[in-house]
Amino acid sequence: YRDADLMDSFPEIGAALDIISEECCILSPQGNVVNVYSKSERIKNVLEELFTNRLDLQVTAPMIIRAMCKYGNQFMLLNVDNELGVTGWRQLPVFNVERLENGVENKYSTIGGYANKEKGDLSTKFIWQDENNTQSAFKNWQIGHFRLLTDSLYLPYGVSYLNKARRHWRMLSLMEDMMLIYRLERSIERRVYKIFVGAIDDADVKSYVEDIANNFKRTPIIDPLTGQVDLRKNLLATDQDIFIPVRDPNAPTPIDTLSAAQNLTAMDDIKFVQNKVVTALGIPKSFLNFED
Numbered sequence: 001y002r003d004a005d006l007m008d009s010f011p012e013i014g015a016a017l018d019i020i021s022e023e024c025c026i027l028s029p030q031g032n033v034v035n036v037y038s039k040s041e042r043i044k045n046v047l048e049e050l051f052t053n054r055l056d057l058q059v060t061a062p063m064i065i066r067a068m069c070k071y072g073n074q075f076m077l078l079n080v081d082n083e084l085g086v087t088g089w090r091q092l093p094v095f096n097v098e099r100l101e102n103g104v105e106n107k108y109s110t111i112g113g114y115a116n117k118e119k120g121d122l123s124t125k126f127i128w129q130d131e132n133n134t135q136s137a138f139k140n141w142q143i144g145h146f147r148l149l150t151d152s153l154y155l156p157y158g159v160s161y162l163n164k165a166r167r168h169w170r171m172l173s174l175m176e177d178m179m180l181i182y183r184l185e186r187s188i189e190r191r192v193y194k195i196f197v198g199a200i201d202d203a204d205v206k207s208y209v210e211d212i213a214n215n216f217k218r219t220p221i222i223d224p225l226t227g228q229v230d231l232r233k234n235l236l237a238t239d240q241d242i243f244i245p246v247r248d249p250n251a252p253t254p255i256d257t258l259s260a261a262q263n264l265t266a267m268d269d270i271k272f273v274q275n276k277v278v279t280a281l282g283i284p285k286s287f288l289n290f291e292d
Helices: 002-008 011-024 041-054 057-071 163-186 202-216 265-281
Strands: 073-081 085-092 097-100 125-129 135-139 143-147 190-196 242-246 255-258
Touching (some): 002 011, 002 057, 011 057, 057 073, 057 143, 073 125, 190 202
Antiparallel strands (some): 073 085, 097 125
C-alpha cells in the first residue's frame, strides 16, 4: 500500500489510474453510471434510488474504482437501517482493515490478532482498527469489499493494478535520484590556475600557493569550541578552483577551465525504464503523450 501511494505521485502512473477510473465510469445516454433494467418497475425504482441518491455513484464510483485499482482493495462501510435499508456508505482506510475468511487470519497482519475472535467462528468478517487501536468487527453484509481478483497468491485480498510495475518503478525512482544528485554535484565549472613559483624552496611552495589562493577565495573554517581557524578540515569542494605551482619561467600561465558533467546517457536509461513502467501498466505511450 505504501508503494502504491508513492507510485501514484509519478505522472505516468497517476495518469494511468485517472484514465482507468474515467473509462470505467462513462455515463450512459441517460446520464447514469449504473443502468438498471428490470421487468418490475418497483425494483427498478428502488435500485435507481439506491445507486443515484443514497450511494451517489455519479460522484463516488470514480473514486472507489481508482482506489481499488491503486491498492487492489477498497473497503466501504455501509450505513444500514433496519427500516430504510442502505442509506449511505463511507470509505475505510485499506491500511487498517483486514478480512477474516473461514477463520484464517492474515499472517502478515499489521494490526494484530482479533481480540474478540470466537472459537469455531468460520464466518466472513472485517476487522477495522482505528487510530486509538480499538478493533471493530463488521459482518460480511456491512462492508462492501471491492477487490481485483487477478492473483491467487493474495487471496482473500485483491492485487493492485500497479503490482506488475513495482520493480521497474523502483528502478526508475533510483535512477532519477541518481541523475539529479550527479548533475548537482558535477554541474559546476572550475578554474585551474598555474602559478609560477620560481626557485622557492619546496617546503614553502605550498604556503606560497595557499596565500595566492586566499586572495581569490577565502573559506576559513572556525572551530566552534576553540574559536580558532582550523585549516585541516578545509577540504577542496566541487565548486572550488585548483591552483598548481609551476617552476619553468617560460611556461605559460593560462587559466584553464574544467568542464562540468557532460554524461547524457543516463537520460536514455531512464527513458528505457519509463517505457517498462508504462508497458507494465498497459497504457499506450501515445495515449499519455509520453514521447513529448
